[in-house]
Amino acid sequence: MRFLHTADWHIGKKLHGYDLIPEQEEAYQQIKAIALAEKVDAVVIAGDLYDRALPSEEAVTALTKMLVDLNRQEKFPLLAISGNHDSAVRLGYGQEWFASTDFFLRTKLGDALRPITLGDTQFFLLPYFEPVQARQLFDDDQLRTVNQAMERLVAAMQEQFDSTKKHVLIAHFFAAGSQHTDSETQVQVGGLNAVPVDMLAPFDYVALGHLHRKEALQNEPTVKYSGSPLKFSTSEAADTKGVWIVDTDTTPVTVTFKPLKPWHDLVVLEDSFDNLMDREHDYPATKEDFVAVNLTDTTPITNVMQRLKARFPRVIELNRVNQLDVTPTELDVQQVQQDPLTLLTTFFEQVTQHPLSEQQQEWARKALQTAEKEENE
Template structure:
């Protein structure tokens, strides 16, 4: 029966606390390739947010190009991808018409939602319809229709795809959107303020499978076959308990069967809790010292440069939190440091609320410098 891998939100080129994740990303992409080969799938589906930014660094573009070329050359398995809110649809789809003949299908134009990619499988053809990320204005302009919000816009496009279906041919819908009621986490960029970005799952129900992207935690919403694969890596500490992977989907005569295939990161994101002494001791015996660490220190007394100490055993310690630190010095600054959320995170949340977007890389760097300086100053005083 027709089988494919469903993944999304690669965010190639993403920085995590100013550390490039490209190596980590290529590490899990290799595993995706192995799974594709092992399970002899008919396609690899990537549901948007291919890159982390509309203008990704040139090295990132090159790395993705090399991965994809290698994937299709070696496996002869086509790749179908749509653009997400982090991608520039126009940049991503350059030359798309030339590529589709060779197995790379880039669906980045909402005007083409009713034109499926047809894959010939051993069990007959399968149609893949793609709804690239869009906002309501784009849909109004492209179709001259009167859709007022995200939900109406998405429903409009989903209906166009639905109406274009050929009876008897299985149809998969690929979309990058926020289904109402699904669960977000810290590493997704809001599409719109106050939940106005939510769309309903009901118009998607009739497709044989719906491959969603945008949310980084694997989950389904509304029905078992309307599913987010989640990102292949943890992109925030709020995801530290998630099991990342790809979804192996099989379309059978009795409905869809799916399986979550685990991806093993090169460096995991972990949250460790304990006293500094305990974590130092644990770190010395830890076979995964290179993991990205958020350390929650339970010490109640002052500590001398805890970050530098921890980094001796966990070099990729990225955040420190003090959970039991009693404010005894009366300094408001010290109190802020002791809060459970890092300053970094507090500021980013604030910025997101007020500005409705994420910090740029430059702003991130600046914030990082300011916080580092402030911390250094406080440690000197402390």
């Protein structure tokens, strides 16, 4: 059979305050178009459907619309698991009757031991889990790490293998050899949650979620991260996002990458302030793209963020490549005449080399309002 492997949709995620649901809806349309063009027999979503355990109403509406469209309108069987960003309880509500339309959603660890058979393939759906869940499932207090738990889980899955079928694992974890990006959450430190790729050898293909780069595993032809459909951090700016098309009727399975084109790209620009503001310079960014700026200037620049946004409206990050030649306290005399919030914003940028976040700006406004009220009383 042929299936599409995707993961880490993170519906409802915001990028430095920007709502990404419109971007996510557009990426979904591309994924559906690929599924239709490739005539896949099923769609696999390997976890992190939502960005947070308690998603907003807008996020729930958006994801529901996508899943209904794929499953009820386009008639694709869906195989999905919960990731570490999802609430297994909330996401799994209703899964008992979802299967009536070939929507196989698994959020409980024990369900991973009951394969779903479609065509010539057995799918084992392993949701994100903590070691304590494995201890409870196997009634074994010796299972202290994900690594140890996976050894028991894989052995239990192998007992369910049908020798006449191919075997696919759908999972959401950190596999050994993976590379992190900023927008991913490392649940444990010290490598305790790393699963050795060799442990996954019994499967013909392993469809992974959790890390957002398809290159996260090198030289592994049948163990793949699909990566996220969108760029969620500047560390992913150079990535090509997309999905995998997997054919199980060959040995080994055949895997083909299909790229997605960003509606609004995420671009990192490194240059001097004057060059960046010079409209004669041709930069790979449109007014609608998300832009991270690495300034090479060594002198403070007044209202740098506001001025950059006049050229690139969606500036999401501002960093300085070089150390300032002057101390941050050497503010332009004209700044003294500015309102306190603007003065604070400029000073903060010069001291930290980062702009105030929306939350920090709100805290600053409230603090200034309280100070003005006390002064007038």
